[in-house]
Amino acid sequence: DAKTTQPPSMDCAEGRAANLPCNHSTISGNEYVYWYRQIHSQGPQYIIHGLKNNETNEMASLIITEDRKSSTLILPHATLRDTAVYYCIVRVAFWDKIIFGKGTRLHILP
Amino acid sequence: NAGVMQNPRHLVRRRGQEARLRCSPMKGHSHVYWYRQLPEEGLKFMVYLQKENIIDESGMPKERFSAEFPKEGPSILRIQQVVRGDSAAYFCASSPGTGGVNEQFFGPGTRLTVL
Numbered sequence: 001d002a003k004t005t006q007p008p009s010m011d012c013a014e015g016r017a018a019n020l021p022c023n024h025s026t027i028s029g030n031e032y033v034y035w036y037r038q039i040h041s042q043g044p045q046y047i048i049h050g051l052k053n054n055e056t057n058e059m060a061s062l063i064i065t066e067d068r069k070s071s072t073l074i075l076p077h078a079t080l081r082d083t084a085v086y087y088c089i090v091r092v093a094f095w096d097k098i099i100f101g102k103g104t105r106l107h108i109l110p
Numbered sequence: 111n112a113g114v115m116q117n118p119r120h121l122v123r124r125r126g127q128e129a130r131l132r133c134s135p136m137k138g139h140s141h142v143y144w145y146r147q148l149p150e151e152g153l154k155f156m157v158y159l160q161k162e163n164i165i166d167e168s169g170m171p172k173e174r175f176s177a178e179f180p181k182e183g184p185s186i187l188r189i190q191q192v193v194r195g196d197s198a199a200y201f202c203a204s205s206p207g208t209g210g211v212n213e214q215f216f217g218p219g220t221r222l223t224v225l
Contacts, residue, residue: 043114043201043216044153094205094213095141097166100153 002101003027004088009105018075020104022088025069031092033064035073037084038103044087047073049094083108112137114204114217122223123192131187131220135204141165142185143203143214144177153201159185160207192224 005023012018024033034049048055048062050071055062061074075082087103115134123129135142144156158166159179170177174192179185189196199221203214 038153041199041219043203043218046213046215049213095158095207097143097155097158097169098145098153098203098214099155100145102152 002099003090004101006088006104011107011109012078013109015077018078018106020073020086023070024090027068027090031090033071034089036087039084078108080108114202114215116202116217116220120221124225125193126191129189129192129222131200133185133202136215138206139204140207141205142179144187145201147199194224197222197224
């Protein structure tokens with residue numbers, strides 16, 4: 001079973017920042033937080049991951065709380081192409097199998 | 111720099127036939143994973159392979175399903191005597207194992223339809 005909890009859906013206006021929350025209250029000290037997304041029937045796409053520090057790349061930012069029990073994925077300027085299901089995952093290492101939960105269906109509104 | 115390749119992209123089989131799904135990992139990647147997505151459901155892990163070895167097959171159905179990743183050539187997911195409930199999208203992912211970008215990269219999937 002997935003170790004994360006996410007809202008089933010969210011809306012965000014195009015051009016605004018999309019903030020997607022994730023709870024992982026039972027995360028272990030050696031587990032990373034990963035984010036993937038799946039755009040309509042395509043293969044999942046890696047977005048970002050982190051252990052305890054905040055991370056930023058060309059796609060998004062990841063904010064992890066100090067106690068590591070929750071995190072937020074931030075898409076700084078959402079576009080219609082960001083409409084997808086976003087999955088928050090915790091796992092020990094990149095070679096671990098991925099246990100997908102139900103994710104958050106993000107709708108970007110024009 | 112080709113990504114993960116899967117073929118065929120669409121496969122139609124009649125009940126009782128065999129389905130063979132192929133996955134070519136990214137260049138330099140020695141780890142392959144298979145996931146299944148049933149209609150209107152989430153992605154489920156099936157099996158994790160390295161060259162010539164099955165590392166974790168905890169998500170594989172006990173019967174009719176098998177996977178291999180030979181020394182040469184693509185990884186194969188084989189489903190014998192398909193049933194309608196096998197209709198799904200099957201995704202393959204690969205990772206380098208050591209070095210490189212530490213992540214799993216997914217292919218476009220094979221959509222299996224069982225008539």
